[in-house]
Each structure stands twice: as structure tokens, then as C-alpha cells.
Amino acid sequence: MNVQFIIIGDEILSGRTQDINTKFLGGFLLKQGHKLTKVITIGDDPKTMRETFLQATSEAQLVLTSGGVGPTLDDLTKKISAETFGKKLVESKAAEIVVIDNYLRFGREWNQKNFYHVFPEDYVPVPNPCGLAPGLLYFDQKKNFAIAHAPGVPREFYEMVQTQILPLAEKLLGANTTPTKQFCVRTHGVPEETIFFKLCPDLWQELEKFGKVSSLPHVVGVDIIITYDAKIFPTADADLRNIFLQTPLLPNIWHWGNESLPEIILQKATKKNITIGFAESCTGGLTSSRLTDLPGSSQIFKGSVVAYANELKINLLGVKENTLNKFGAVSTECALEMAVGAQKNLGVDLAISFTGIAGPTGGTTEKPVGAVCIGWAFNKNSGAEKFEFKGDRLKLKERFSERGLLKILELLN
Amino acid sequence: MNVQFIIIGDEILSGRTQDINTKFLGGFLLKQGHKLTKVITIGDDPKTMRETFLQATSEAQLVLTSGGVGPTLDDLTKKISAETFGKKLVESKAAEIVVIDNYLRFGREWNQKNFYHVFPEDYVPVPNPCGLAPGLLYFDQKKNFAIAHAPGVPREFYEMVQTQILPLAEKLLGANTTPTKQFCVRTHGVPEETIFFKLCPDLWQELEKFGKVSSLPHVVGVDIIITYDAKIFPTADADLRNIFLQTPLLPNIWHWGNESLPEIILQKATKKNITIGFAESCTGGLTSSRLTDLPGSSQIFKGSVVAYANELKINLLGVKENTLNKFGAVSTECALEMAVGAQKNLGVDLAISFTGIAGPTGGTTEKPVGAVCIGWAFNKNSGAEKFEFKGDRLKLKERFSERGLLKILELLN
Numbered sequence: 001m002n003v004q005f006i007i008i009g010d011e012i013l014s015g016r017t018q019d020i021n022t023k024f025l026g027g028f029l030l031k032q033g034h035k036l037t038k039v040i041t042i043g044d045d046p047k048t049m050r051e052t053f054l055q056a057t058s059e060a061q062l063v064l065t066s067g068g069v070g071p072t073l074d075d076l077t078k079k080i081s082a083e084t085f086g087k088k089l090v091e092s093k094a095a096e097i098v099v100i101d102n103y104l105r106f107g108r109e110w111n112q113k114n115f116y117h118v119f120p121e122d123y124v125p126v127p128n129p130c131g132l133a134p135g136l137l138y139f140d141q142k143k144n145f146a147i148a149h150a151p152g153v154p155r156e157f158y159e160m161v162q163t164q165i166l167p168l169a170e171k172l173l174g175a176n177t178t179p180t181k182q183f184c185v186r187t188h189g190v191p192e193e194t195i196f197f198k199l200c201p202d203l204w205q206e207l208e209k210f211g212k213v214s215s216l217p218h219v220v221g222v223d224i225i226i227t228y229d230a231k232i233f234p235t236a237d238a239d240l241r242n243i244f245l246q247t248p249l250l251p252n253i254w255h256w257g258n259e260s261l262p263e264i265i266l267q268k269a270t271k272k273n274i275t276i277g278f279a280e281s282c283t284g285g286l287t288s289s290r291l292t293d294l295p296g297s298s299q300i301f302k303g304s305v306v307a308y309a310n311e312l313k314i315n316l317l318g319v320k321e322n323t324l325n326k327f328g329a330v331s332t333e334c335a336l337e338m339a340v341g342a343q344k345n346l347g348v349d350l351a352i353s354f355t356g357i358a359g360p361t362g363g364t365t366e367k368p369v370g371a372v373c374i375g376w377a378f379n380k381n382s383g384a385e386k387f388e389f390k391g392d393r394l395k396l397k398e399r400f401s402e403r404g405l406l407k408i409l410e411l412l413n
Numbered sequence: 414m415n416v417q418f419i420i421i422g423d424e425i426l427s428g429r430t431q432d433i434n435t436k437f438l439g440g441f442l443l444k445q446g447h448k449l450t451k452v453i454t455i456g457d458d459p460k461t462m463r464e465t466f467l468q469a470t471s472e473a474q475l476v477l478t479s480g481g482v483g484p485t486l487d488d489l490t491k492k493i494s495a496e497t498f499g500k501k502l503v504e505s506k507a508a509e510i511v512v513i514d515n516y517l518r519f520g521r522e523w524n525q526k527n528f529y530h531v532f533p534e535d536y537v538p539v540p541n542p543c544g545l546a547p548g549l550l551y552f553d554q555k556k557n558f559a560i561a562h563a564p565g566v567p568r569e570f571y572e573m574v575q576t577q578i579l580p581l582a583e584k585l586l587g588a589n590t591t592p593t594k595q596f597c598v599r600t601h602g603v604p605e606e607t608i609f610f611k612l613c614p615d616l617w618q619e620l621e622k623f624g625k626v627s628s629l630p631h632v633v634g635v636d637i638i639i640t641y642d643a644k645i646f647p648t649a650d651a652d653l654r655n656i657f658l659q660t661p662l663l664p665n666i667w668h669w670g671n672e673s674l675p676e677i678i679l680q681k682a683t684k685k686n687i688t689i690g691f692a693e694s695c696t697g698g699l700t701s702s703r704l705t706d707l708p709g710s711s712q713i714f715k716g717s718v719v720a721y722a723n724e725l726k727i728n729l730l731g732v733k734e735n736t737l738n739k740f741g742a743v744s745t746e747c748a749l750e751m752a753v754g755a756q757k758n759l760g761v762d763l764a765i766s767f768t769g770i771a772g773p774t775g776g777t778t779e780k781p782v783g784a785v786c787i788g789w790a791f792n793k794n795s796g797a798e799k800f801e802f803k804g805d806r807l808k809l810k811e812r813f814s815e816r817g818l819l820k821i822l823e824l825l826n
Contacts, residue, residue, distance in 0.1 A: 011629050013449045014595070015440025016638070016671075018433065022454065027428025036426045038461070041435065041452035048451070071606050072628045073617050113610050130803075132606075153630065155805055182427070193484050193545075197526050204486050215485045216424050217566065225429070258429075278719075284705025285698030288719045292697025293807055295773050297721075303729070304719040306691075306701045312716040312759060316729070346725060360708050390543075392568055394706055 001034040001175040004060040006052055007041040008067035008077060009152055021066055021157050028162065033178055034062075044068055049080045057145045062169050064161065067152035069133045071114035077149050078136060082120035085138055085147075092119035098127050098134045106132065126164045131156035137165060139172045146172055179230040183210075183240045186255040188221030188406060195222060200247045207243065210236050219395070219402045221252070254409060261405040262291050268412045269300040269350075276408065277346035278304040279317050279338040279353035281329065282372060287354065287401040302348050307338070317341035317353075330355050330367050332384035335375030339384065343377035350378045350411060352404045358396045372400045378411045414447040414588040417473040419465055420454040421480035421490060422565055434479055434570050441571075445579065446591055447475075457481055462493045470558045475582045477574065480565035482546045484527035490562050491549060495533035498551055498560075505532035511540050511547045519545065539577045544569035550578060552585045559585055592643040596623075596653045599668040601634030601819060608635060613660045620656065623649050632808070632815045634665070667822060674818040675704050681825045682713040682763075689821065690759035691717040692730050692751040692766035694742065695785060700767065700814040715761050720751070730754035730766075743768050743780050745797035748788030752797065756790035763791045763824060765817045771809045785813045791824045 005025055011017040019041065026036045037060060042048045044067075056063040068077030082089050096117040103110040110116070116134055119125060126135030128151065137148040148165045150157050169175070187195070192215055196204055207213045211228035228236045241256060255264060269276055278287050288304040291297050305316045310329055313319040318341035319334055327333040338353035356372025363369035370391065375384035385407075389399040418438055424430040432454065439449045450473060455461045457480075469476040481490030495502050509530040516523040523529070529547055532538060539548030541564065550561040561578045563570050582588070600608070605628055609617055620626045624641035641649045654669060668677060682689055691700050701717040704710050718729045723742055726732040731754035732747055740746040751766035769785025776782035783804065788797035798820075802812040 010625070010627055010640075011638075012435065013439050013452065014443050014640075015436045015438065015449075016629065016636075018436045020431065022425065023428045023431045025428065026426050030427050036428075037456065039426065039452075039454035043450065070628075072609055073621075074625075074627055111606070111610065114606060155808060193524070193527060196485055197524065208486075212423070212487075214423055214487055215483075216429065223429075225424075227423075227427075280698070280701075283702075284710075284714075285693070285701030285717060285719065286705075288693075288698030289696075289702045289810075292699075292719075292721065292771075293810070295806060297697075301697075302722040303725040304698060305729070306698065306717040306719065308705065308711055309715040315760075316716070316718070316758065345729065347728075358705075393708060395568060397702075397706070 002037050002060045003062045004056040005039045006065040010043045050084045053084045063147040065149045069151050087120040089118050090121050095119035095125040098125040102128045102132050129159045135160050181230045183226045184258050185224045187252040189252050192222050219399045275348040276350050277302050277348035279342035280306045282356040282358045283354045283401045286397050332373045335373035335384040339375030339377040358393045374404050415450050415473045416475045417451045417469040419478040423456045463497045466497045476560040478562045482564050500533040502531050503534050508532035508538040511538040515541045515545050542572045548573050594643045596639045597671050598637045600665040602665050632812045688715050688761040689713050689763050690715050690761035692755035693719045695769040695771045696767040696814045699810050745786045748786035749797040752788030752790040771806045787817050
């Protein structure tokens with residue numbers, strides 16, 4: 001099933017809000033055997049909304065929209081959708097039931113002033129498991145398309161799409177799912193050009209025999225993804241793996257699969273019963289936060305010291321004042337002491353430390369913005385390495401953090 | 414100037430990568446007096462690319478695209494753009510100069526294999542201050558539109574758009590900027606419906622006299638934004654402020670302006686010379702990381718203890734074992750001791766602590782998922798409060814963190 005997604009909201013176009021629904025929707029549809037083919041973000045302007053609704057329903061079988069279903073006067077979706085498909089707004093008993101139910105779930109009483117019960121005729125009111133505003137779905141049997149309107153709030157959008165809209169749309173449209181699968185190889189340390197022009201000049205053509213190839217540069221390396229039809233290539237996973245095993249890229253492959261570094265680390269460390277902690281200076285808590293984004297991380301993560309100020313490196317991590325004076329905070333010497341101190345003071349099996357310069361100021365010729373020292377202490381071993389990355393402050397924090405996690409993976413393997 | 418943005422990339426549609434260029438572009442264009450009117454995300458499919466390029470250039474004066482300008486075989490933008498606007502690909506000396514210069518900036522030598530010097534005739538090669546692949550700009554004088562192709566990598570995209578593409582496009586198109594301004598009021602603690610149906614039923618209509626009104630629910634509250642023409646309403650800022658000063662919403666307003674909580678805190682604390690630190694349990698380092706995302710945060714932020722495990726709450730923050738046994742880790746008693754301990758051990762003027770249940774598991778009837786205790790210690794005063802929020806794990810971490818930052822703002826004011 002081809003799906004298009006229309007995001008309605010001036011707040012996205014003015015840069016005020018970051019859309020995150022697309023990332024969820026794209027991944028979810030792929031897993032369900034459907035394909036997100038286009039995403040259009042527009043403001044809440046009636047004319048543009050009408051034109052976009054019409055074009056999208058003429059191009060895709062299922063059109064999802066987000067935004068504009070709330071109670072305030074800038075919430076136009078219901079009205080414009082009804083106009084576009086020639087339906088009247090009427091007082092709907094079916095909508096009322098769904099709305100009262102939404103409110104009950106929050107222990108609240110519904111106030112008719114928001115007009116949630118005024119609904120386009122022939123539209124299906126969609127329950128909102130995580131919020132108050134009902135969703136809407138309109139199915140045009142003759143033209144065989146469906147358009148569904150969900151709230152923009154991510155949690156409400158996710159839940160409504162997953163549990164209500166997609167199952168209903170699949171049934172109404174009699175949709176066939178195609179068994180598209182993705183094979184993903186994650187590498188680090190070699191730029192895209194080096195991989196495809198120097199190391200493996202014929203790799204792309206070989207991979208292309210299976211399906212669509214994408215090369216995706218990331219914070220610490222390049223992901224290579226092959227999207228293939230599992231019916232035509234039932235053994236593609238093994239076949240593709242074999243191809244990569246014979247390339248000079250092999251030492252740079254750190255993962256076969258889609259999981260993120262924190263996910264892989266959580267799996268491996270849980271299995272091996274290893275506890276982890278961090279000493280974070282330049283990363284400012286990012287690494288700890290990323291690991292604790294995952295449910296179950298408390299199994300392996302005990303805690304961290306975020307030591308931005310040098311005095312905390314001394315007081316909480318046991319870095320020697322002499323080390324700071326002699327080598328500076330951004331040194332492998334300091335990183336090593338931070339990691340060893342964190343291992344001890346946090347009482348963990350494995351500690352990683354970060355000390356570097358995230359910029360934009362504070363760099364020198366010797367220690368430029370992007371320089372980072374990463375220390376590690378694992379059981380009775382320890383060490384530290386220096387790296388240099390490029391990027392702005394946020395990107396550098398991310399790269400530093402990712403490189404430290406990669407070090408954990410190396411230690412766990 | 415009306416601007417449309419086309420994102421080319423299967424990786425966005427498959428949910429593999431999160432687009433963040435739109436957020437930058439929308440905010441940047443608004444500041445420059447232009448307007449982002451539509452964003453279209455498509456896959457790297459030639460037919461869709463052609464159709465989208467044509468439609469966008471017929472609707473907008475300036476069309477920007479991102480993605481597909483790199484060296485690998487899935488990078489189709491240059492070829493398809495040339496075809497769409499009827500231009501031949503030729504070996505271009507001008508492009509070669511730009512490319513060699515891009516490589517020189519990285520201390521690298523250019524390898525002709527990537528065909529960066531093969532360029533559509535009549536297109537302007539655009540320098541890439543942060544990367545290797547050149548951008549492209551095509552100006553159609555007759556139809557008075559320009560289309561520019563930039564890389565998708567955020568840092569390269571930002572820099573190229575800001576320093577190269579927009580100045581050039583403004584010159585070529587003789588663009589007029591309209592002095593659109595935004596007035597923003599940030600509130601907390603009252604839902605959208607309560608504001609506009611109960612507290613201030615006439616507010617919306619009053620605000621609408623100045624321009625477009627948007628209501629934007631956020632992690633801890635609602636932002637109300639009025640976009641107005643500064644030529645027509647030169648005193649709008651003061652007038653709008655006056656309207657809000659007379660509403661019952663006043664106690665819930667925590668900021669007049671667009672700044673984020675971390676930004677406001679950094680400004681105020683720097684001015685007052687107050688140092689800050691955190692004791693983070695359920696937020697896992699997120700609050701520290703958000704504050705250190707800001708350049709200059711080292712002026713006020715000394716560090717944090719991320720104490721996920723109870724033993725670290727005891728060992729690093731001085732929480733009494735008895736407190737944990739008697740009240741549990743998620744209690745105002747524990748939060749208070751965490752904050753006081755953090756203030757002491759981190760040596761800061763102001764410490765905030767977080768202990769709660771981010772889920773998805775671990776909740777009880779008494780302490781459900783979403784419950785959080787936030788403690789504070791500021792100079793010689795201290796205290797703790799309990800809150801309950803809704804959301805999934807990531808959203809809860811964000812809400813907890815934001816509520817703690819709001820507490821800092823209350824203490825600083």
C-alpha cells in the first residue's frame with residue numbers, strides 16, 4: 001500500500017517545532033509491509049490544504065494527516081477535509097460516543113463547546129487512546145482511497161495510527177502487504193568515497209542485484225542498506241553477508257543489523273551481566289541520557305559523574321591536580337584517570353570517560369575544537385585514546401558520545 | 414519570498430534518519446524575512462523528483478533541495494535536475510575550481526572519479542564551506558524562479574544555505590523581505606482548552622486583530638504565538654503584552670519570548686553569577702545534556718551526579734539508607750536529600766534533583782509511571798515537590814527535565 005503523509009502546521013514551517021512523526025511512521029509502515037512514498041508539510045491555509053488533500057488522494061491509496069484536529073480556532077482540518085470531499089458537518093452521535101469515551105479515559109467530563117461532536121457525514125470517528133481529540137477517517141469506495149486525520153502530538157499520533165487507523169484502512173482498502181526487507185551493515189572509520197571508490201569499487205553493483213542500495217553517512221561512519229523483496233530473494237541475508245565478508249571493509253564493520261549502538265550495548269551487557277557508568281565532561285550527560293532512553297537500561301547502567309568543572313574531576317573522580325596542571329583537562333592522561341576514578345566511585349565493571357572541546361570556542365592549534373580524549377576502565381584493564389572530529393557543538397557531542405559507545409562495544413566483544 | 418524545500422532521501426521515508434534541516438530552515442528564513450511555505454519529502458525516484466521539481470518551481474520563487482548531491486550511485490539530484498530543466502551535463506571548469514577548493518579546505522586531493530566537475534550547463538556551482546560535494550543553483554530568468562541543490566548533511570546544509578545560496582538567490586530574484594515578526598507567550602500548568610474556553614474565552618479574537626494566532630502545546634504548557642506585520646502594527650509587542658497582562662492567564666506565563674528554558678536559565682544565572690548542578694535519577698543525564706548543548710554553559714554549570722542505582726544516591730549524594738527504606742527512592746524525602754547532597758558535593762549555589770518513574774514498567778498504583786519528585790537546594794533554602802505527568806518514556810524524561818528547569822527559573826526570579 002502506498003501511503004502519503006501530510007503534516008499540517010505553521011509551527012513546523014516556522015522552525016518552532018521539530019516533526020518526529022515521520023520517523024516513526026516511515027519505520028512502522030515499512031515493518032507492516034507498506035511504503036511511505038511522500039511527506040508534505042504545509043501551513044494551516046485552507047487553499048493549500050484542499051489542494052494537497054486532493055493531490056495526495058489521487059496519488060496514494062492511504063493518506064494520513066497530522067495536526068489541526070484540536071479545539072482551537074487554528075484547527076481547521078475537520079472543516080477543510082469535509083469541504084474538499086463534499087461532505088456536510090453534522091451533529092454525530094457516533095462521534096459523541098467516541099469523544100465521551102476519550103474524556104472518560106482521562107477521568108474528565110466532555111465540554112460540548114469544543115464541537116468535537118460536529119463531524120463530517122460519512123466519516124468514521126477514530127478513538128484517541130492517548131488524548132481527547134477524536135481522529136477522522138474517510139473512505140472513498142469508488143476511487144478506492146482513504147484519508148485519515150490524526151492529532152500532531154507524537155504520542156497520540158503513534159497510538160492512533162498503530163492501533164486504530166492502519167488496521168481499519170487495511171480492512172477497507174483490502175491492502176496487500178509486500179514482504180520488503182532491509183539488510184543493513186554498519187561501518188565506522190572510512191568515508192563513503194573511500195569505501196566505494198577505493199576499497200570496494202565493485203561493491204555497489206554487486207549489491208544492486210538484490211535490490212535498492214543506499215549509503216548513509218552517520219556520526220561515526222557509514223551504513224550500507226539493501227532493500228530487497230524477500231519473496232524473490234529468500235536467502236538474501238546470508239548471501240549479502242557473504243559478499244561483505246569477502247571485502248576489505250570487514251574490519252570496519254561493527255554491526256550487522258538496524259540496532260543503534262545503545263541498543264546493542266544494552267543487549268550485550270545485559271547478557272554478560274556487566275555494569276556500566278560514565279565520566280562525562282564535554283558530552284555533558286548525553287551518553288548517560290542516550291543509554292537511559294532505553295527501557296531496561298537500569299539492568300546495566302548504575303550512574304555517571306558529569307564533571308564539567310575541573311574541581312569536580314578532582315573531587316568526584318579522583319583526577320590528580322598535577323595531571324590537570326601538566327597535561328590539561330583534554331589529555332589522554334586526564335581521560336584515563338577519569339575512567340579509572342569513575343569505575344571505582346560508581347562501582348561499575350566498565351567505565352568510559354570523555355574530555356574534549358565541543359566548541360564553538362576554547363580550541364587551540366594543539367587541541368582544536370573537535371578534539372576529544374576517551375578513557376576506559378574495564379575490570380583490571382584501562383586505557384585512553386585521542387580522536388579528532390568535525391562538526392558544530394551538538395554534532396560533536398554526538399560524535400564524541402558515539403565513539404565512546406563504540407569503545408564499549410569493542411570491549412564487550 | 415516564498416520558499417519551498419524538497420528533501421530527497423529514502424532514508425527519511427523509511428524512518429531511518431530524522432530530518433532536522435526543516436527546523437533550521439524554517440526559523441532561518443523567518444528571521445531573514447522570507448517564508449517557508451511547503452516542505453516535500455520524496456524518495457530518490459527519478460519520476461517523482463522531476464514532477465516535484467516542476468511543481469515546486471511553479472509554486473514558489475525559491476526552491477531548495479537537500480540530498481542526492483554526493484558521489485555514490487544513489488545520488489541522482491544533479492542528473493535529474495538537469496533533465497527537468499532541459500540542460501546538458503558538461504565538464505565545467507567553474508565547477509572544478511569550486512570542487513578543488515572544497516577538497517583543499519579539508520587538506521585532501523580531489524579524485525575525478527566522483528564526477529563532481531561534470532555539471533549542468535547554466536548552473537552555478539556553489540561552494541561547500543563544510544564538505545566536499547558542491548551545491549548547484551539554477552536561475553530561470555524568464556519564469557523568475559531559482560532552484561538550488563544542497564547536501565543533506567545538516568552542517569553542510571546550514572552553512573551552504575546561510576552563506577551561499579540565500580544571498581545569491583536574493584540577489585538574482587531581487588527579493589523583497591516582508592517584516593514579519595512573532596510575539597510569543599510561554600505558559601505552563603493550564604491545558605489549551607482551559608485557556609481558550611474557560612480562562613480567556615475572548616482572547617483568541619482579540620489577538621487575531623494583529624495577525625495569525627497559533628496555540629502550541631508543549632512539554633510543560635502551551636505557547637501562544639501571534640505572527641504580525643511589523644509595518645502595519647509597529648507597537649504590537651507592547652499592545653499584545655498589555656492584553657495578556659489583563660488576563661487571568663498571567664500567573665501561568667513564565668516567559669515573553671521565543672527562548673527555550675535552558676537558554677533563559679543560562680542568561681539569568683550568568684547575569685547573577687549563580688552556579689548550577691543536578692542530581693539526576695529518572696532523567697538519566699538529560700537535563701545536564703540539554704544545558705550543556707548551549708555554548709557558554711560552562712559559565713554556570715559545574716556538573717552533575719547521575720545516580721540511577723540507589724547505592725549511588727547513598728554514596729555520591731549522601732541520601733540516607735533509612736530514607737530509601739522508609740519512603741522509597743521516588744519520594745520528596747529522597748529528592749530533598751539528593752538536592753542538598755548535590756549542592757554540597759558539586760559545590761554549586763543551586764541544585765535540582767529528579768527521582769521518578771519513566772516507565773514503561775516499574776509503576777505502582779501509589780507511584781505510577783509518570784510520577785516524579787523534584788528537589789531543590791538554593792543557597793540555604795531547600796524543598797521538594799511531587800508531580801505526575803503522562804507520556805511514554807522519552808516524553809516523560811523530557812517533561813520531568815523541563816519541570817525541573819522551570820523550578821530553577823522560579824528560584825532565579
